[in-house]
Amino acid sequence: MGIFKVSALRKRQFFGGLIGILISVGIIVFFSFKESEEYISLGPMNKGHEDLSCVTCHADANGNLMQQVQSNISHLAGMREKSVDFGTQDVTVNNCLECHDRPNDRHPSYRFSEPRFKKAIAKIDATTCITCHTEHNGERVSVASINYCMNCHQDLEVEDDPIDVPHSELIANEQWFTCIQCHDFHGNHKYNVPVKIKDTIPMKTIQAYFDGGKDPYGTDKKYIGLSEPAWIKTLQKK
Numbered sequence: 001m002g003i004f005k006v007s008a009l010r011k012r013q014f015f016g017g018l019i020g021i022l023i024s025v026g027i028i029v030f031f032s033f034k035e036s037e038e039y040i041s042l043g044p045m046n047k048g049h050e051d052l053s054c055v056t057c058h059a060d061a062n063g064n065l066m067q068q069v070q071s072n073i074s075h076l077a078g079m080r081e082k083s084v085d086f087g088t089q090d091v092t093v094n095n096c097l098e099c100h101d102r103p104n105d106r107h108p109s110y111r112f113s114e115p116r117f118k119k120a121i122a123k124i125d126a127t128t129c130i131t132c133h134t135e136h137n138g139e140r141v142s143v144a145s146i147n148y149c150m151n152c153h154q155d156l157e158v159e160d161d162p163i164d165v166p167h168s169e170l171i172a173n174e175q176w177f178t179c180i181q182c183h184d185f186h187g188n189h190k191y192n193v194p195v196k197i198k199d200t201i202p203m204k205t206i207q208a209y210f211d212g213g214k215d216p217y218g219t220d221k222k223y224i225g226l227s228e229p230a231w232i233k234t235l236q237k238k
């Protein structure tokens with residue numbers, strides 16, 4: 001009889017354990033489902049970012065790469081509060097620069113922290129990427145209005161101006177939308193800058209590029225972004 005008692009206890013333990021496991025699986029599935037729904041509502045990743053994992057931009061404030069990856073996996077399993085990973089930690093300019101450090105950038109973000117740009121920065125915050133590149137909208141460039149060059153180039157003087165309608169005239173007539181039709185912003189493309197107004201890139205083509213379409217300045221670039229494996233390698237070196 002003693003033997004029967006023991007096995008009844010074992011049976012109870014067995015079923016208790018099984019129910020525990022089923023409940024846990026249920027909770028994980030429930031939260032993953034809820035969370036993925038929330039993520040889908042974020043919208044598609046931007047151009048070029050389709051293959052990146054969340055941690056490449058949403059890193060934990062403290063912790064090494066392994067901890068970041070772990071926290072992200074447990075996050076996806078629904079075991080951590082969303083706010084722990086994504087809500088509290090802002091994506092900063094440094095996250096972007098980990099993969100997009102372009103030493104040749106003609107408008108480097110750090111430069112605009114200088115006091116002389118204070119007034120301009122109040123209008124267009126060029127110290128951070130997100131002003132012009134918000135994420136999760138399937139775009140490439142999202143800046144509100146591309147005539148923002150006016151905030152810094154009012155006093156521009158070009159010596160021996162090569163273009164048929166000189167810069168001084170464009171600026172006097174406030175034709176600030178023409179600038180991007182000849183010049184890329186970061187100076188990362190190798191291409192011949194037009195010298196005639198009739199050869200400028202049409203605004204429609206520029207807008208299509210911003211929305212994720214073909215690059216009108218060409219595909220010959222000085223630098224391209226690091227892939228995720230390359231990013232992990234640079235972190236491991238640190």
Ligand code: HEC
Nearest residue numbers: 039049052053054056057058086087091130133134135136
């Ligand atoms: C290339 C960088 C990048 C990657 C990769 C990325 N995000 Fe984001 N995410 C951002 C930026 C930047 C914002 C801030 C919103 C904005 O202004 O665009 C943001 C905002 C969010 C927000 C809104 C809450 C908040 O913190 O502002 C959530 C939630 C989020 N991301 C989840 C995710 C998930 C889930 C993934 C992976 C599928 C992911 N992100 C991948 C850059 C990224």
Ligand code: HEC
Nearest residue numbers: 047048049056095096099129133140224225226227228231
């Ligand atoms: C883990 C690396 C990584 C991080 C972090 C990252 N990117 Fe990227 N990004 C890439 C790669 C790879 C591409 C595709 C290759 C390319 O076009 O340079 C890309 C493409 C882009 C493009 C489009 C380039 C083009 O012409 O098609 C923009 C704009 C961009 N990233 C901005 C950002 C911003 C802003 C952030 C920060 C919120 C950021 N990236 C964070 C790797 C990264």
Ligand code: HEC
Nearest residue numbers: 096100109125126128129131132141143184185186187188
């Ligand atoms: C004031 C607005 C503004 C800010 C700030 C800004 N960008 Fe851009 N970015 C643009 C515009 C406009 C374009 C399209 C013209 C071009 O290709 O240069 C662009 C294009 C790009 C491209 C694709 C062309 C290339 O250079 O390879 C990448 C990548 C990019 N930005 C990354 C960044 C990153 C990373 C930051 C922050 C360090 C940043 N941008 C800050 C406006 C901005």
Ligand code: HEC
Nearest residue numbers: 106107112117120124126146148149151152179180183185
């Ligand atoms: C926040 C200020 C700021 C904004 C906004 C800005 N620029 Fe500039 N830009 C500068 C500074 C600073 C330089 C460096 C030259 C100098 O000191 O005058 C520069 C240089 C340039 C150069 C010359 C680069 C070289 O190597 O000779 C071009 C072309 C240019 N900008 C185009 C533009 C265009 C086009 C826009 C708008 C889409 C724009 N800039 C918006 C501050 C700005």
Ligand code: HEC
Nearest residue numbers: 149153158162163170175176178179182193194195196197
């Ligand atoms: C028709 C094409 C065209 C238009 C439109 C245009 N530029 Fe230029 N820009 C050029 C060319 C060509 C140069 C000289 C070669 C170079 O530096 O790329 C130049 C040079 C510059 C320089 C460098 C000046 C120097 O002394 O090194 C700046 C800054 C500049 N442009 C800003 C602007 C701004 C701001 C606008 C809008 C008001 C604008 N450009 C409109 C074609 C154009």
